[in-house]
Amino acid sequence: MEDTAIHKFDFALINEYFAGLERQGPGSPEATIRALGFIGNLSNEAKIADLGCGTGSQTMVLAQNTKGTITALDLFPGSIDKLNVNAEKLGLQNRVKGVAGSMDNLPFQNDEFELIWSEGAIANIGFEKGLNYWKDFLKKDGYIAITYESWFTAERPAEIEKWWVEAVPEIGTIGHNISIMQETGYVPVAAFTLPEKCWIDNYFIPQKTRQEEFLKKYAGDKTVETFIGFLRREAELYAKYKQYYGYVFYIGKKYK
Numbered sequence: 001m002e003d004t005a006i007h008k009f010d011f012a013l014i015n016e017y018f019a020g021l022e023r024q025g026p027g028s029p030e031a032t033i034r035a036l037g038f039i040g041n042l043s044n045e046a047k048i049a050d051l052g053c054g055t056g057s058q059t060m061v062l063a064q065n066t067k068g069t070i071t072a073l074d075l076f077p078g079s080i081d082k083l084n085v086n087a088e089k090l091g092l093q094n095r096v097k098g099v100a101g102s103m104d105n106l107p108f109q110n111d112e113f114e115l116i117w118s119e120g121a122i123a124n125i126g127f128e129k130g131l132n133y134w135k136d137f138l139k140k141d142g143y144i145a146i147t148y149e150s151w152f153t154a155e156r157p158a159e160i161e162k163w164w165v166e167a168v169p170e171i172g173t174i175g176h177n178i179s180i181m182q183e184t185g186y187v188p189v190a191a192f193t194l195p196e197k198c199w200i201d202n203y204f205i206p207q208k209t210r211q212e213e214f215l216k217k218y219a220g221d222k223t224v225e226t227f228i229g230f231l232r233r234e235a236e237l238y239a240k241y242k243q244y245y246g247y248v249f250y251i252g253k254k255y256k
């Protein structure tokens with residue numbers, strides 16, 4: 001198939017597919033815990049927001065490794081229902097609450113949170129825009145921790161450049177993204193790349209069975225075939241070009 005971007009597919013289709021997976025983007029409990037290690041002490045009263053939480057794999061890790069309360073928000077209500085069921089199963093329902101909503105129109109108060117978390121989701125509203133907008137909801141000295149698609153090198157082959165610029169027009173290098181973080185009012189505290197395992201073992205491999213299930217359920221549906229073709233191409237391109245890009249965890253502290 002031709003290169004395209006995931007946001008060109010139907011929202012309901014994307015979400016039905018991803019809600020059937022434990023993770024909806026690359027990541028791991030180890031990476032979430034490593035990022036948490038850069039954040040100052042969070043008390044029992046600390047309030048945390050997890051934006052673009054999906055079904056909440058990182059939300060549960062956050063809850064198990066902090067003492068405060070977490071509000072997890074995602075546009076897709078189906079993912080939020082799953083997250084709330086998972087929180088209940090793990091006995092975390094008193095500290096974790098999933099709400100449906102959009103990360104560019106947050107139902108929160110200014111200065112409400114000690115920590116804003118977001119894995120694999122900020123590109124949906126834009127890195128700079130998200131950092132700027134979300135800052136108002138953080139208390140002074142509050143922290144932000146986000147993963148975001150980033151270039152590892154100053155240059156890369158045209159094929160992968162085209163793919164990512166279509167998917168994430170703002171995509172930049174790690175240095176560029178750290179500068180944006182600083183310019184939007186945060187002290188950059190740390191940045192680290194997510195290991196390949198986060199993509200291959202936790203994102204691409206679990207999708208193989210899901211893709212077979214989906215093709216069977218929607219046999220003959222051209223849109224579904226194109227969608228699965230897109231996802232398979234994403235995995236092939238990662239195998240071919242993974243030295244040029246990946247997700248980076250950016251951790252910052254609000255200073256203004």
Ligand SMILES: C[S@@+](CC[C@H](N)C(=O)[O-])C[C@H]1O[C@@H](n2cnc3c(N)ncnc32)[C@H](O)[C@@H]1O
Pocket residue numbers: 015022023024025026027051052053054055056057058073074075076079101102103104118119120121124125
């Ligand atoms: C790549 S997934 C990451 C999910 C999860 N954080 C993870 O790492 O497994 C991106 C998530 O962002 C959500 N999303 C996209 N646009 C959004 C918006 N405007 N507001 C809130 N969530 C949004 C999607 O529904 C999806 O769950």
